Amino acid sequence: MRVYVTGADGMLGTALRHELAARPETADWPVLGVSLADFDIGDEAAVRDSIADFRPDVVVHTAANAVVDSCERNPGPALRVNVGGTHHVADACRRHGSRLVYISSDYVFDGRAPGPAGYNEDDIPDPVSVYGLSKLAGERIVEAVPDHLVVRTSWLYGGTDPALDQVLAAAREFLDGGRPRLIDDQFSSPTYLPDLASALVGLLPGALAVRGLLHIANRGRAS
Ligand SMILES: NC(=O)c1ccc[n+]([C@@H]2O[C@H](COP(=O)([O-])OP(=O)(O)OC[C@H]3O[C@@H](n4cnc5c(N)ncnc54)[C@H](OP(=O)(O)O)[C@@H]3O)[C@@H](O)[C@H]2O)c1
Incomplete structure (x- = not known):
């Protein structure tokens, strides 16, 4: 399988590339990871050409x-990446008949009335933030790709870069004698990046016919 990963240098992209390289059954799959250093995903022609060249x-x-917070403060640039960029990726996948796995978020829900086990795939999204709205818009765009899978996840941790992983950054600050500022009135299911990466790699082959929408997170909840 030829696998193309956008956001390849981000927390999840890095974990995914590690997982693909580590598994014997995927280690020889051609993988191309692209990030902002390669091109801006808001650039339609760049996305189209890159996906056409690699034929994933x-x-x-x-x-x-x-x-x-950045999405809330600067909605224009955030929507350009999260909605416009997703549109470009989805369009290229449709042209090339590629399967598209899109990573979405628990922020598509308003958080007011989760069931006892949290939200499930049948719950109706109702985002209250620019970020949540942009991820939901991305989901709707991706649904137009015949072979698509939307994976909603939540509160990723277990990365190696404190500039990206807020839990790691807070832990380091705490150990250094600092007093990290943390949110204590928000709850979700923290999800360990290697666990999510492992689940995702298992879902990549379209032959498994897992299509549509899935929630993937670790069990339990925390503030
Ligand atoms: N983090 C969470 O807790 C969480 C929870 C639920 C869902 N998600 C979703 O999971 C996905 C991965 O999240 P993450 O935590 O891995 O994010 P991340 O660490 O911030 O990585 C995002 C990646 O996107 C790239 N990127 C940003 N703007 C771009 C642009 N204009 N053009 C091209 N690439 C661009 C970044 O490139 P650079 O590295 O070059 O900046 C980075 O590689 C996202 O779709 C997010 O919405 C995240």
Whole structure:
């Protein structure tokens, strides 16, 4: 399988590339990871040409502005990446008949009335933030790709770069004697990046016929 990963240098993109390289059954799959250093996903021609050149069987689209506060402060650039960029990726996948796996978020829900086990795939999204709205718009765009899978996940941790992983950054600050500022009135299911990467790699082959929408997160909840 030829696998194309957007956002390849981000937290999830990095974990995915590690997982693909580590598994004996995927280690020899051609993988192309692209990031902002390669091209801006808001550039339609760049996305189209890159996907046309590589001819992927599956595209895992992780690239996004995933910084919720930044999306709220600067909605224009955030929507350009999260909605416009997703549109370009989806369009290229449709042209090339590639399977598209899109990473979405628990932020598509308003958080007011989760069931006892959290939200499930049948719950109706109702985002209250620019970020959540942009991820939901991405989902709707991706649904137009015949072979698509939308994976909603939540609160990723277990990365290696404190500039990206807020849990790692807070832990380091705490150990250094600092007092990290943390949010204590928000709850979700923290999800360990290697666990998510492992689940995703298992879902890449379209032959498994897992299509549509899936929630993938670790069990439990935390503030
Ligand atoms: N982090 C979470 O807790 C969480 C929870 C639920 C869902 N998600 C979703 O999971 C996905 C991955 O999140 P993550 O935490 O791995 O994010 P991340 O670490 O911020 O990585 C995002 C990646 O997107 C790339 N990117 C940003 N703007 C771009 C642009 N204009 N053109 C091309 N590439 C661009 C970044 O490139 P550079 O490295 O070059 O900046 C980076 O590689 C996202 O779709 C996010 O919405 C994340």
